[in-house]
Amino acid sequence: MTKAVIAIHGGAGAITRAQLSPEKELLYIKALSEIVEAGQALLEAGGTALDAVTEAVRMLEECPLFNAGIGAVFTHDGTHELDACIMDGNTLEAGAVAGVSHIRNPILAARKVLEHSPHVLLIGKGAENFAEQQGLEPVSPDIFFTQQRWDQLQSARANQQTVLDHDEPINPGTKFGTVGAVALDKHGNLAAATSTGGMTNKMPGRVGDSPIIGAGCYANNANVAVSCTGTGEVFMKTLAAYDIAALMEYGGLSLHQATERVVMEKLPALQGSGGVIAIDSEGNVALPFNSEGMYRGYGYVGDAPSVGIYQSQES
Amino acid sequence: MTKAVIAIHGGAGAITRAQLSPEKELLYIKALSEIVEAGQALLEAGGTALDAVTEAVRMLEECPLFNAGIGAVFTHDGTHELDACIMDGNTLEAGAVAGVSHIRNPILAARKVLEHSPHVLLIGKGAENFAEQQGLEPVSPDIFFTQQRWDQLQSARANQQTVLDHDEPINPGTKFGTVGAVALDKHGNLAAATSTGGMTNKMPGRVGDSPIIGAGCYANNANVAVSCTGTGEVFMKTLAAYDIAALMEYGGLSLHQATERVVMEKLPALQGSGGVIAIDSEGNVALPFNSEGMYRGYGYVGDAPSVGIYQSQES
Numbered sequence: 001m002t003k004a005v006i007a008i009h010g011g012a013g014a015i016t017r018a019q020l021s022p023e024k025e026l027l028y029i030k031a032l033s034e035i036v037e038a039g040q041a042l043l044e045a046g047g048t049a050l051d052a053v054t055e056a057v058r059m060l061e062e063c064p065l066f067n068a069g070i071g072a073v074f075t076h077d078g079t080h081e082l083d084a085c086i087m088d089g090n091t092l093e094a095g096a097v098a099g100v101s102h103i104r105n106p107i108l109a110a111r112k113v114l115e116h117s118p119h120v121l122l123i124g125k126g127a128e129n130f131a132e133q134q135g136l137e138p139v140s141p142d143i144f145f146t147q148q149r150w151d152q153l154q155s156a157r158a159n160q161q162t163v164l165d166h167d168e169p170i171n172p173g174t175k176f177g178t179v180g181a182v183a184l185d186k187h188g189n190l191a192a193a194t195s196t197g198g199m200t201n202k203m204p205g206r207v208g209d210s211p212i213i214g215a216g217c218y219a220n221n222a223n224v225a226v227s228c229t230g231t232g233e234v235f236m237k238t239l240a241a242y243d244i245a246a247l248m249e250y251g252g253l254s255l256h257q258a259t260e261r262v263v264m265e266k267l268p269a270l271q272g273s274g275g276v277i278a279i280d281s282e283g284n285v286a287l288p289f290n291s292e293g294m295y296r297g298y299g300y301v302g303d304a305p306s307v308g309i310y311q312s313q314e315s
Numbered sequence: 316m317t318k319a320v321i322a323i324h325g326g327a328g329a330i331t332r333a334q335l336s337p338e339k340e341l342l343y344i345k346a347l348s349e350i351v352e353a354g355q356a357l358l359e360a361g362g363t364a365l366d367a368v369t370e371a372v373r374m375l376e377e378c379p380l381f382n383a384g385i386g387a388v389f390t391h392d393g394t395h396e397l398d399a400c401i402m403d404g405n406t407l408e409a410g411a412v413a414g415v416s417h418i419r420n421p422i423l424a425a426r427k428v429l430e431h432s433p434h435v436l437l438i439g440k441g442a443e444n445f446a447e448q449q450g451l452e453p454v455s456p457d458i459f460f461t462q463q464r465w466d467q468l469q470s471a472r473a474n475q476q477t478v479l480d481h482d483e484p485i486n487p488g489t490k491f492g493t494v495g496a497v498a499l500d501k502h503g504n505l506a507a508a509t510s511t512g513g514m515t516n517k518m519p520g521r522v523g524d525s526p527i528i529g530a531g532c533y534a535n536n537a538n539v540a541v542s543c544t545g546t547g548e549v550f551m552k553t554l555a556a557y558d559i560a561a562l563m564e565y566g567g568l569s570l571h572q573a574t575e576r577v578v579m580e581k582l583p584a585l586q587g588s589g590g591v592i593a594i595d596s597e598g599n600v601a602l603p604f605n606s607e608g609m610y611r612g613y614g615y616v617g618d619a620p621s622v623g624i625y626q627s628q629e630s
Contacts, residue, residue, distance in 0.1 A: 092552050092585060098522075099438050119521045120551045123414050124439045126520015205441015206434045207413075214529050214554040236435045237407050239529040242554045246561035270407060 002188045003283045004049075006039035007298035008032065008056050010066040011177015012229045012275040015293030015309060028065060029307055032297040035059045036305035039183060044301045049183040049191035049225070050088050050111075057084070057107040057193040060179035064146045066295070068179040069105055072144045072197025074153040075204045080144045082197055083211035084110040089190030089219035094120050096211040097127040102138040107195045109136055110211070120213060149200070156201035177295070178210050180217070180227025182279045186301075190225035190281060192217045192241070199232075208232025214242035221281060223248045224255060230267070230274010230291065238266050244278060255280040263288040317503045318598045319364075321354035322613035323347065323371050325381040326492015327544045327590040330608030330624060343380060344622055347612040350374045351620035354498060359616045364498035364506035364540070365403050365426075372399070372422040372508040375494035379461045381610070383494040384420055387459045387512025389468040390519045395459045397512055398526035399425040404505030404534035409435050411526040412442040417453040422510045424451055425526070435528060464515070471516035492610070493525050495532070495542025497594045501616075505540035505596060507532045507556070514547075523547025529557035536596060538563045539570060544609065545582070545589010553581050559593060570595040578603040 010032060020028075039056045043049075061069025072080050084106035085096035095114030098121065103109045109131040113122055122130055132138055178196035185191075194217040196210040209216035209232040216232070218241035219225035226241040235241070240262055247258035259278050267274065268290055275289025277296060287296045287308075297307035325347060335343075354371045358364075376384025387395050399421035400411035410429030413436065418424045424446040428437055437445055447453055493511035500506075509532040511525040524531035524547040531547070533556035534540035541556040550556070555577050562573035574593050582589065583605055590604025592611060602611045602623075612622035 087552075094552050099441075117518070118548065119518065120548045121522040121527075122518070122520045123522055124520055126414075126518060130518065130520070203432070203434065203437070203441060203445065205437045205439055205445065207436040207438055212436075212527060213551050214557065233433065233435045236528050237402075237409050239554060239557045242529065242557060243561070246558070246565055250561055250566035 002184060002186055004043035004184055004186045004301040005279060005283050005285060005298065006036060006043060006052050006056060006181060006183040007277040007279055007285050007287060008035055008039070008060065008181045008296065009227065009229055009275065009277045010060060010179050010295030012289045012291045012294035013177055014291065017310060025309065028295055028309060031063050031065055032295060032307040033305050036297040036299045036307065039181065040299045040301050040305065043183065043185055046186060048187070049185040049189045052183040052185065053181040053191045053193040054086065054107060054111050056181035057179060057195050058105050061105050061107060061195055066179045067177045067197045068195040070144055071146045071149060073149050073200040076201050077204050078153065079204065080141050080197060081204060082106045083207060084195035085211040085213060085217040086110045086114055086193040087191065087213060087217055087219040088114065089221040089225055092220060094213045096121045096213065098207045098211040099124045099205065100127050101141045102128050103131050103136055104139045104143060107193055112136065121211065152200045178229040180229060180277060182225040182227050182277050184279050184283050188221065188281070190219045190221050190279065192219040192225040192227050194227045209235035212236060214239045216241060218242050218245055220245055224278055224280045226276055226278045228274065228276045229294065231272045234267055234270045234272025237270060238272065240267060240276065244276065255284045255286050259286040259288050263290055317499060317501055319358035319499055319501045319616040320594055320598050320600060320613065321351060321358060321367050321371060321496060321498040322592040322594055322600050322602060323350055323354070323375065323496045323611065324542060324544055324590065324592045325375060325494050325610030327604045327606045327609035328492055329606065332625060340624065343610055343624060346378050346380055347610060347622040348620050351612040351614040351622065354496065355614045355616050355620065358498065358500055361501060364500040364504045367498040367500065368496040368506045368508035369401065369422060369426050371496035372494060372510050373420050376420050376422060376510055381494045382492045382512045383510040385459055386461045386464060388464050388515040391516050392519050393468065394519065395456050395512060396519060397421045398522060399510035400526040400528060400532040401425045401429055401508040402506065402528060402532055402534040403429065404536040404540055407535060409528045411436045411528065413438045413522045413526040414520065415439065415442050416456045417443050418446050418451055419454045419458060422508055427451065436526065467515045493544040495544060495592060497540040497542050497592050499594050499598050503536065503596070505534045505536050505594065507534040507540040507542050509542045524550035527551060529554045531556060533557050533560055535560055539593055539595045541591055541593045543589065543591045545606065546587045549582055549585045549587025550589070552585060553587065555582060555591065559591065570599045570601050574601040574603050578605055
């Protein structure tokens with residue numbers, strides 16, 4: 001029987017000890033640990049990788065510390081546009097929603113697309129209508145509000161026009177991440193899920209890598225499950241998540257080699273910053289990132305969870 | 316200097332001689348030939364691959380015979396939701412729009428995203444606002460109307476509930492393709508572009524592979540330019556366009572081997588039907604499809620265009 005394991009992330013970016021108070025740091029460590037533990041418990045009870053990543057991402061969406069669901073960042077217009085994606089490595093079925101504002105947990109809507117529609121990606125009002133038909137009660141976007149994200153929008157509007165200035169590269173300071181989970185269950189199945197509020201001050205209608213299969217999320221029992229966070233556009237152009245699978249499948253690289261190649265070489269070559277979490281079919285785990293920090297954690301069933309925020313640190 | 320070449324497609328599907336009158340067949344052959352010739356002329360004059368695929372897809376969108384722009388299929392609600400994508404193999408820059416209803420030529424909006432935004436994918440109203448800011452005059456969706464597509468919607472509504480029946484696979488009979496172009500210019504640059512109206516009777520909000528980098532469209536000077544048409548969801552889950560590039564880059568396959576592997580093995584394994592057009596960095600051309608037919612054509616600069624519709628036929 002496979003040694004089941006789950007890994008999660010809560011976004012990557014310019015996260016340094018200097019920026020994070022000890023109190024805030026403790027909140028992140030506690031949240032990450034609890035979510036890894038919930039995933040471990042689910043897998044230990046024989047749950048599927050698909051259920052484990054769904055539940056982990058739902059919890060990350062519910063936690064206001066992270067940029068997905070409650071606590072999601074604001075668009076330039078002061079609205080929320082949420083994206084999420086999930087893929088089952090066993091069947092290669094996938095579901096995603098993009099640009100939704102009235103779904104409390106976009107990952108649950110993505111799961112409904114995977115299970116109850118012949119489609120992979122639904123956007124905007126059509127996605128919201130489908131989610132409602134599937135029993136997900138519509139919510140007012142007010143529930144996504146947090147003071148911190150609102151203040152970040154005011155600051156971005158006042159100081160950083162780069163996201164709206166089409167001649168300039170995206171300012172990484174306006175990025176506050178994405179959440180995601182990957183898991184391997186006892187039955188040998190891999191799954192991946194990703195969810196995000198996007199970029200603070202983003203142009204309404206902008207969709208990044210999170211809801212795109214092969215860019216921000218990919219899973220295939222034959223090789224690997226991957227969830228990404230970072231400069232979304234570069235992850236889209238490099239097909240970062242699927243590229244890791246292809247490097248393993250066609251290039252014969254190990255999980256470690258493939259994730260390092262993508263995160264430390266291919267993404268930076270196009271000015272892409274961020275990281276990935278990945279688990280291969282043998283249960284190896286890799287959590288590389290090329291930014292200052294990445295909120296992350298993982299745990300094998302039966303072990304204590306391991307979580308980290310900065311470089312060279314697992315606590 | 317590289318031998319410049321362009322290839323185009325006007326969709327794949329259940330296209331047989333029995334279905335197509337000789338008069339209609341002639342219309343398709345004439346349209347395909349003219350569009351290949353326009354691309355050849357542009358490349359012969361030293362134009363870039365990016366300009367050639369933009370112009371070829373713009374012409375395909377303008378032609379009511381094909382399911383993109385004018386002549387696009389209707390959603391279940393009797394509306395039009397158009398998607399397009401373009402990628403420059405020289406810079407790996409890309410632009411795409413999805414779910415737009417007021418842009419006459421979605422490929423021109425995608426090109427504007429590529430050139431004048433830091434983003435890759437814009438959807439819905441946000442994409443339309445951006446296109447208008449970039450000088451593309453908004454249009455009434457009435458301009459996309461053709462009697463044939465309207466009749467197809469009525470027939471699909473009356474007889475085929477499969478697109479809306481979430482327990483059934485997508486009925487290939489409700490698919491009427493996509494358009495696309497790939498080109499290699501004299502300077503050695505590759506580019507790819509894809510545009511579609513999606514599926515007749517589709518659920519509003521459904522987005523297929525066409526506007527997704529790596530699924531329906533991919534270009535990289537290092538290996539290949541690809542544009543796809545077919546069962547969109549399967550092309551998304553298999554990353555069909557990027558998979559061809561990865562098989563060549565990491566697996567050492569030739570253009571012919573890589574396109575055959577994807578179109579004849581990997582797509583059918585997930586019940587995916589359709590085809591691709593692809594040109595590699597040496598100017599080799601492949602136009603494989605696993606369906607009854609694919610509207611297609613290609614032409615090297617200085618040669619007569621070669622066009623075809625059915626299997627085993629180039630005229």
